[in-house]
Amino acid sequence: MTGTTAPLVLIVDDEPAQLTLLRHNLTAAGFRVATAQDGEEAVLAVAEQGPDVVLLDWMLPRLSGLEACRRIKATPEGRATAVIMVSARSEERDRVRGLDTGADDYITKPYSVAELVARVRANLRRVRPVSVGQVLEHGDIRLDAEAHRVSRDGTPLHLGPTEFRLLAAMMERPGKVWTREALLDRVWGREVYIDTRTVDVHVGRLRKALCARGGADPIRTVRGAGYAMG
């Protein structure tokens, strides 16, 4: 669930053919994939692996998709993941029931792979705000998260991976002051032992890159607190 690894999608379906097909397509789209074959497995897998998105088939052995969804959404991990119900039923009352159970989205068979992937991305965007196709703008700075590109005033900039994530985090909430600890959490990952002063160094490098071709420093230092955009 940190910004560094690929998003994890849990596929729940009882037909092996479906699992293989989906795994193949989602892997090709850059996601990590986990699978479960019935509702109980699904609930367990969510608790253990904390996926970012769950593709949940409506018809499942042992525990219906609807009930599985309810149980998933009853856990803290479940609330932090997006559940997409997959079903052959396209009647409206089912859609309504599905959404009111806590499902985040609903997709009906037959669906195209393109739409499925787009849906997964769209839901992912809410669960992991920055990591997926999103263009952030702040003043003359543009950051394309999907293409991994940054430009200032139209001219492209070269940033290392860490500086890129650092900029992305700060651009996501302009004005917000990030403590060094918060940035370590967000940019480096939750379980890392890193000197907080390292943040200073990377902020310095980011500043140098952003101001290489002139322009005001877009990063504000708040003494005793941390850093902020704008």
Next chain:
Amino acid sequence: MTGTTAPLVLIVDDEPAQLTLLRHNLTAAGFRVATAQDGEEAVLAVAEQGPDVVLLDWMLPRLSGLEACRRIKATPEGRATAVIMVSARSEERDRVRGLDTGADDYITKPYSVAELVARVRANLRRVRPVSVGQVLEHGDIRLDAEAHRVSRDGTPLHLGPTEFRLLAAMMERPGKVWTREALLDRVWGREVYIDTRTVDVHVGRLRKALCARGGADPIRTVRGAGYAMG
């Protein structure tokens, strides 16, 4: 966007009949409703009113729904709201384009009111938990805790860390008289050995900063007791 008031839904459509219909149904469902008639209005309305959900028609004058969605999602307010694209086009490639622009959901005409409301609710569930930074105001003084910013009458002020915390504490409870000991506790920390007269010095510095560009002294000295805002 606060927790106490009803969720705000922004309806964007150029047909007055649609606006009236949607407003009626959503109001009946317990939402607050705002409206916009074209894409530019929509982008503006999102920035100004910070709705929880936007119902965005695909076909709009001046700025297409797609482009409006992109611009909305490039702003911090936009990222904190759910955008539901509404369209007569049900072809798949449009859905994909819509979702990849940053839209959170997609609904096609004709839709039933029940499904629409269910979708709005489902999207709301994800958007609502996002809390917004606390902004304290007292007279013409504004203190943004998250951004660590203070302004008086619109002009930004520079405060040191201690003065900032001091002001924040006093603004949190306007009128309350703080003893020097209470302020030491609150601002400096519980187990500090500091001369109580130090509080006086910092209050003085805070006053100087607040009144640097004119204006009445917002801090009241209570002889024998301490200090208070207003």
Next chain:
DNA sequence: CGATACTGTGACAGTGGTGTGACAGTCGAG
């Protein structure tokens, strides 16, 4: 009025937070 207690504030030295160049270690590409 004088005495006393309390508060405002300029000055100042010390501290500690921050910017930054240097450097060694790691990793992947060629």
Next chain:
DNA sequence: CTCGACTGTCACACCACTGTCACAGTATCG
């Protein structure tokens, strides 16, 4: 392998900020 890109740490310099003091100003009371 070598090379280059990137990372994390350190040391040093700088200066904004801090806490304290001394003295001046002001309210309170006999």
